Amino acid sequence: MQLEDLRKQIDEIDQTLVQAFAQRMQVVAQVSKTKQEQGLPVLDPARERQKLADIAAQLPPEMEQYGYALWSILFEVSRSYQSSLRPQPSPLRQEIAASMDQTPNLFPPSATVACQGVEGAYSQLACEKLFKHPQVMYFGSFDSVFSAIENGFCQYGVLPLENSTAGSVKQVYDLMLRHSFKIVRSTRLKVDHNLVAKKGTKLEDVKEIFSHPQAISQCSSFLEKLGKDVKVTPCENTAAAAEAVDQSQRTDVAAIASYNCVALYGLERLAADIQDRSNNYTRFICISKKLEIYPGADKTSLMMVLPHRPGALYQVLARFYTLGLNLIKLESRPLPDREFEFMFYFDLETSVYSEEFIRMIDDLSTISQEFQYLGSYSEVI
Structure with a gap:
């Protein structure tokens, strides 16, 4: 035939x-x-x-x-x-509608914002991209940033979520399971790493380099070329690494940090743009305690705990596909207090004004054992 x-x-x-x-x-x-x-x-x-x-x-x-x-x-x-076909909106949809009515039309130009690290950190640069006149408060850990928002100490917090070279910031995703927050905006920051040291230090003098693990991962090729004699030591923040170099009595140490740290800490740049890829971007989220949905929001973030059985994730993805929703991020993290159970994080591309978004919100309770709506927002490019 x-x-x-x-x-x-x-x-x-x-x-x-x-x-x-x-x-x-x-x-x-x-x-x-x-x-x-x-x-x-x-x-x-x-x-x-x-x-x-x-x-x-x-x-x-x-x-x-x-x-x-x-x-x-x-x-x-x-x-x-x-x-x-059910006209009665879900409680979550009603909450979202109320937030859209109560949220101002413009994102605030100034606010008290929590960032991890010290002055000169990439989180600070992201903060300055999101706000015109931010009042930045620095904290020693990502956990402290979440806590500052929960306790009302700061109105907003800025956290790195993923990098185009090194991937997701696992620690932030794990902390999402323990804290209550909402995402109100996001931004992508081009990250150009530099090797900085005290003035007069030469590249061949460097015996130890400090930086954040993500930055170290993003500059792996450069570090390999330096050889095994150069020790690489992780620390809590790139700017904190630059500050530590400035305060150190040693003349054989350097840090991987932003160029801002050169002038900020009186250092010298030994090598520029040492990241593995020229298109090295980090995505940051801006979080708040209460739900705020600003006009133009076209991204939505969710967390779900799904049944531990074959096809559970597939059923959720099928529902998104049925509604014509574009899934742009999927991350899974193990639940620390449950064996073989995972939290799934989703980023979806959909306008808050679309019929598909409304149907998805009303459907959430039927497709997941547990879910958390993290917010709808736009991204600053």
């Missing part, structure tokens, strides 16, 4: 499937109405499990896995459609 003949057969089968799908969704709408009248939830896990088992049993063994996947997607689509 020719390929074109086979394709015609598939087209005929697809036509039957389209008609059956439309008919099924009409019945789904009736089911949604009946459930709503009886006060029943959209999801009935027991019935869904039984249906999937029945469908798999009707298929040849070699097709069971594919049939299971297909009907799982169909059930996700059906639940999403049922949710869209």
